[in-house]
Amino acid sequence: MIIVTPIMLKRVFSSRIFLVMETFCLTILPPVLLKFFPDLIHSRTRIFFTGLIYVALFVWSQKISRRNLGFQFTNFFPAVKAIFKPTLLAIGVTYIFFYFWRPLVTIPLLIQEMKFLPSSLFLALKYFFISVPLQEIIFRAYLINRAGLVFPNKSFVRLYSTVIFMFIHTPINNFFLTLGTLILGWLWAGNFLKFKNIFSVIISHTLIGLVYLFLMIYA
Numbered sequence: 707m708i709i710v711t712p713i714m715l716k717r718v719f720s721s722r723i724f725l726v727m728e729t730f731c732l733t734i735l736p737p738v739l740l741k742f743f744p745d746l747i748h749s750r751t752r753i754f755f756t757g758l759i760y761v762a763l764f765v766w767s768q769k770i771s772r773r774n775l776g777f778q779f780t781n782f783f784p785a786v787k788a789i790f791k792p793t794l795l796a797i798g799v800t801y802i803f804f805y806f807w808r809p810l811v812t813i814p815l816l817i818q819e820m821k822f823l824p825s826s827l828f829l830a831l832k833y834f835f836i837s838v839p840l841q842e843i844i845f846r847a848y849l850i851n852r853a854g855l856v857f858p859n860k861s862f863v864r865l866y867s868t869v870i871f872m873f874i875h876t877p878i879n880n881f882f883l884t885l886g887t888l889i890l891g892w893l894w895a896g897n898f899l900k901f902k903n904i905f906s907v908i909i910s911h912t913l914i915g916l917v918y919l920f921l922m923i924y925a
Contacts, residue, residue, distance in 0.1 A: 715767030725856050733873040740877050747877060748819065754840040761848045768855065775847040776904030785906035789897050793910040796890060797917050803882060804921045811882040817922055826923070830916055838911045845871045845891070846898045846907055864895045871895075890914065 718724050740746055746753075765775065772778060803811045823829050849867040857863060871891035876884055894907045 712767045712769075715763060719764060719768060719852070719855060722856050725853070728852070729870070732870050736874065737877055747815065751837060751840065754844060757844055758840070761844060764848065764852060768851070770851055773902055774851055775843075776898055776902050776907075777847075778903060779905070781901040781903045782905055785897055785901035785903040786909065788901070789893065789906055789910045792890075792893050793913055796886070796914045800886075800914065800918055800921065811880070811918075812922055813878055813880050813883065815878060816919065820919065820923060826920070829919065833916060833919065834908075834912045838908050838915065841871075842894075842904050842908050842911060845874070846894060847904055850895060850898060860899055864892065864899060867895045868892045 764770070773780070800811070820829060823832070845867055849870055850863055853863045853866040854860075857866070868888060868891035872884060872888040875887045878884075890911075894910065897910075898904065898907055
């Protein structure tokens with residue numbers, strides 16, 4: 707029986723080839739799987755939960771601190787202040803697009819899924835406490851530390867996590883959402899890298915996402 711040790715995992719995660727393999731799994735593999743198993747799109751939250759096991763292995767093997775993962779209240783208010791105006795701008799742009807070009811930004815898949823939720827309050831709580839934290843742990847706390855282990859250049863790390871975040875949303879097949887995740891992913895990654903605080907990004911992500919979801923339901 708092979709026993710996996712932190713030293714073994716440390717070497718694996720330090721390999722550029724292994725990072726390329728991970729990148730393939732995050733960008734190319736999902737659309738291929740969805741082509742043959744389209745119903746998997748409805749299980750994305752459960753898949754993200756499974757991904758936390760992989761994230762935990764990385765954190766354990768590399769001894770990533772709570773601070774580097776962004777789970778600290780240090781710099782919280784400066785981080786919120788820095789992301790406040792971009793968040794309001796994103797909300798405003800989202801509202802304008804829904805007002806003038808609603809068919810371009812409406813996502814039938816999400817509307818269909820929201821019909822099975824018991825209430826709007828349940829949707830908001832689920833999004834704030836489950837969906838957004840899962841995404842931020844994987845695409846900010848994990849990916850930024852993961853790419854930074856192999857490539858110390860912060861600009862590359864920021865771009866890497868941003869592009870992966872965008873690719874994960876492409877199966878939803880909405881150009882506005884894809885472009886939005888690219889722009890916001892860049893802003894959120896920059897905020898995380900500068901302040902090392904995941905809570906500010908969670909708040910910004912939640913506010914913008916909930917406005918988008920509620921406009922699809924009620925606008």
